[in-house]
Amino acid sequence: MLTFALRLIATLLHAALVFALAPLLMGAVNKFRAWALGRRGPPFLQPYFNLYKHLRKTTLVPETATELFALWPVTAFLATATAALLVPSFCTGLLTAPASDFITLIGLFALARAAAMLGGLETGFGFGGAAAGREALFSVFAEAALLVVILGFALLAHSITINGIAVAFAAGHIGISVSLGFALAALLAVALTETGRIPTDNPAGHLELAMVHEALSLEYSGRFLLLLEYAGMLRLLLWMNLIGTIFLPFGMARADDILSWPLGLILWPLKLGVMAALLALFEISTAKMRVFRVPEFLGAAMLLGILAGIFLFVASRIGT
Amino acid sequence: MTYSLAHLMGGILLLSTFLLLSQRRLAAMITLYQLQALTLAAAAFWQGYAQSEINLYLTGIITLALKGLLLPLALREIVHRFNLRRAVETAMPMALAMLLGVGLIGIAVLVVLPSTMSAVSLTREDLAIALSVVLLGLLVMTTRRNALAQIIGFLSTENGLVLAAIGMPGMPFVAEFSVALLVLLAFLVTGIFLLRIREHFDTLDVTGIEDIERRGR
Numbered sequence: 001m002l003t004f005a006l007r008l009i010a011t012l013l014h015a016a017l018v019f020a021l022a023p024l025l026m027g028a029v030n031k032f033r034a035w036a037l038g039r040r041g042p043p044f045l046q047p048y049f050n051l052y053k054h055l056r057k058t059t060l061v062p063e064t065a066t067e068l069f070a071l072w073p074v075t076a077f078l079a080t081a082t083a084a085l086l087v088p089s090f091c092t093g094l095l096t097a098p099a100s101d102f103i104t105l106i107g108l109f110a111l112a113r114a115a116a117m118l119g120g121l122e123t124g125f126g127f128g129g130a131a132a133g134r135e136a137l138f139s140v141f142a143e144a145a146l147l148v149v150i151l152g153f154a155l156l157a158h159s160i161t162i163n164g165i166a167v168a169f170a171a172g173h174i175g176i177s178v179s180l181g182f183a184l185a186a187l188l189a190v191a192l193t194e195t196g197r198i199p200t201d202n203p204a205g206h207l208e209l210a211m212v213h214e215a216l217s218l219e220y221s222g223r224f225l226l227l228l229e230y231a232g233m234l235r236l237l238l239w240m241n242l243i244g245t246i247f248l249p250f251g252m253a254r255a256d257d258i259l260s261w262p263l264g265l266i267l268w269p270l271k272l273g274v275m276a277a278l279l280a281l282f283e284i285s286t287a288k289m290r291v292f293r294v295p296e297f298l299g300a301a302m303l304l305g306i307l308a309g310i311f312l313f314v315a316s317r318i319g320t
Numbered sequence: 321m322t323y324s325l326a327h328l329m330g331g332i333l334l335l336s337t338f339l340l341l342s343q344r345r346l347a348a349m350i351t352l353y354q355l356q357a358l359t360l361a362a363a364a365f366w367q368g369y370a371q372s373e374i375n376l377y378l379t380g381i382i383t384l385a386l387k388g389l390l391l392p393l394a395l396r397e398i399v400h401r402f403n404l405r406r407a408v409e410t411a412m413p414m415a416l417a418m419l420l421g422v423g424l425i426g427i428a429v430l431v432v433l434p435s436t437m438s439a440v441s442l443t444r445e446d447l448a449i450a451l452s453v454v455l456l457g458l459l460v461m462t463t464r465r466n467a468l469a470q471i472i473g474f475l476s477t478e479n480g481l482v483l484a485a486i487g488m489p490g491m492p493f494v495a496e497f498s499v500a501l502l503v504l505l506a507f508l509v510t511g512i513f514l515l516r517i518r519e520h521f522d523t524l525d526v527t528g529i530e531d532i533e534r535r536g537r
Contacts, residue, residue: 123428176332176450296414300342303422307338308425311445 001207011085011095014174018084018241022233023047025240032280047233051226059222062123072119072314073220073227080231080238081111086301087162087241090268091253091261095173097163100152105162105242106143112231113139119228120184121217133241134291138200138212141298144188148188148305151245152183162245163188170249179308184247186308191239191299196232198283201293210288237272244271326370329363330449334425337456337476338410341421341463346404349472350395357387360479367486376486380535382500384483391475398468398511402518410463419462424455427438446487453480456532465525467517471510478503 027044034041061069086100086108094100117135118127154160156179157168193200196213203213217228245252248271253264289297336356345348361384368376400406410417428451433444457477461470481499521528 173410178327178334178445179333180334181328296342300414300418301419302341303336304335306422307425310422 004293005093006258006263007093010091010093010253010261014089014091014094015085018089018234018237019081021269021272021313022084022230022237023051025237025276026233028273028276029236029280030073031275033283034235036280036284047229047271051230054222054226054229059224062219064125065219067171069119069122072115072122073217073224073231075115076112076154077227077231077234079108079115079177080234082236083112084110084234084241087238088166088245088252089241090264092163092166092245093254093255094163097161100159100162102146102162102165104151106146110139110143112235116213116216116228116231119220120218123219125219127215127218134212134256135216137291137295138193138298141295141302142193145186145190145302145305148302148309149183149186152179152305152308152312155309156180162242166245166249166310168251169246172253174254179311180247182308182311184243186301187243187246189297189304193298195236195239197279198290199286200297202288240272240275244268244275265302321410324365326446329359329366330487331485332359333363333479334449334452335454337453337460337480338418338421338425338460340472340476341456341460342415342418344410346399346466346468346472347396350392350399353395353438353472354392354477355386356476357383357391360482361388363483364403364456364486372490375481375487379482379486379500382497384505386500387475387479394507394511395468395472398514402468402514402519403470404466411465412463417459421456421459424459425452428455447484450484450487453477456480465523465527466512468515470526471480471507471514474506474510475503 024044024047026047027042030046031041031044083105086096086105088097088100089093113135117132120132120135121204150160153165157165158166159165192198195201201212202210212230217225220228251267252259253262333356336352336359340349340352340356343352361380364376364380364383368374368380429448431452432448454477457473457475458482460473460476462473464473465472478499485499517523517526517529
């Protein structure tokens with residue numbers, strides 16, 4: 001009973017922290033990026049101000065839009081929010097742990113993406129349609145790469161729930177293996193694409209021809225735009241949580257052991273901060289690639305995932 | 321611990337070779353080659369420490385000075401002097417080249433594992449990695465039309481050989497040393513060769529030579 005209560009509290013804390021801190025993380029990435037470029041940058045809390053601004057604005061619906069116009073931002077947000085609840089942040093063993101299946105997660109990503117794409121197509125204007133087409137093109141490769149990477153994790157951790165993988169990796173029986181390096185590279189490539197960062201998309205870009213994620217939300221305003229932007233921030237935090245849980249599982253608390261919480265709660269923001277700084281550094285040191293080179297980039301990610309699988313089979317044959 | 325660090329370095333080496341295959345720009349290729357050489361030097365030092373073998377430290381120093389610093393500098397100088405900042409022409413689509421690369425790694429793994437059943441199990445996976453690096457280097461040479469890119473492929477092939485050599489206890493130092501010298505000589509020769517190609521065709525694309533060959537027949 002006590003265990004259950006602790007897990008419930010941990011889950012609620014996890015949800016509260018994730019939903020509260022997602023804009024701050026985005027603000028931190030923007031700030032670090034500005035610092036690395038030698039600028040002062042917007043304040044850390046700027047994303048909160050932006051969201052508040054959207055809340056006060058009138059929500060306009062274009063004349064050409066159908067009745068489903070309002071459905072897509074809500075669907076995209078809900079799918080992303082569900083996924084954010086599933087991926088552990090500071091501790092393992094949340095109440096959502098049994099549902100945190102990797103395949104479920106991919107399905108939720110796909111649902112959010114499909115909703116955003118349909119939202120872009122909704123009013124029938126050119127940029128939204130073009131962006132939806134590009135998003136569809138990228139997602140074919142990104143999903144394939146993710147599925148291949150899971151194979152590697154499943155072989156290593158004997159589990160395909162995020163929670164199970166985190167527990168297995170935190171136990172430290174696995175050690176360093178070549179395939180983990182390959183899987184990390186593949187996962188990073190997919191994460192950059194999914195969160196719409198450079199090199200596949202430019203989060204700061206305002207050139208409609210080159211935009212993907214921003215162009216999908218061009219027709220939305222007010223509260224719908226708030227939902228879409230907040231979903232984008234959640235997605236960034238979600239991916240950082242995912243990578244942090246799998247590859248930096250040290251110091252993660254266990255939900256049923258309250259004494260381990262403080263360390264987990266301290267280390268989690270630190271890990272996020274380091275990842276935000278690395279992302280900012282990476283973004284300023286690379287250029288956005290041409291749209292038609294992105295499938296190549298993601299194809300390489302998929303091949304890296306396959307290589308991870310190959311080397312795992314090698315390792316298992318050596319072990320016997 | 322010995323094993324996992326050596327293994328990690330082998331993994332980085334293989335990863336950088338694979339990325340080398342996927343790069344179009346010469347500058348990026350040279351940076352990746354440098355990363356590869358620096359990793360190799362670290363691996364040599366680590367193996368020297370683990371096997372307490374002074375020769376491996378020498379290998380490490382040679383690798384660091386020659387391949388980690390000198391050759392990348394020379395390559396960058398060539399790129400700068402010949403003004404080769406454009407994208408490199410590839411002989412086949414990148415996706416195909418990378419698929420072939422994965423196939424080659426698979427072949428390396430399949431060949432090395434059964435044929436070394438009697439060896440110590442730990443060195444086998446490293447041997448598979450080394451063979452993969454060699455094969456990928458050869459693939460880089462075949463998929464590029466630019467002579468400089470082909471040289472980089474050749475150099476990375478040699479890195480794979482050295483990786484195999486430092487992983488095996490009891491490899492004579494003379495062999496490694498002569499390989500290193502040979503590579504330096506080959507690099508000088510090809511450097512002069514590049515100058516000659518450039519004089520004759522105003523480009524480093526080797527298709528010009530193929531044309532002459534065809535006409536000669």
